[in-house]
Amino acid sequence: MLKPDVCGMRLEEAEILMREAGISCSVEKIEPFFKAAPQPQEKGSFRVIRMREDASGGLLLTVCAVPDS
Secondary structure, three states: OOOOOOOOOEHHHHHHHHHHHOOOEEEEEEOOOOOOOOOOHHHEEEEEEEEEEOOOOOEEEEEEEEEOO
């Protein structure tokens, strides 16, 4: 089965592509080690920074909050 490459995409868009491809996915949220200034969540979005296969054969998407410009 061909899995779409969703690295760099917004989480919402990545989940839609996975669902359309019939691939189950789970999400792991991480935070950067250094934050220059706190950013309210409404000024950013979660972006996929890593994809890997999980034990059930689906994908684990690692996401990080990224400020939008």
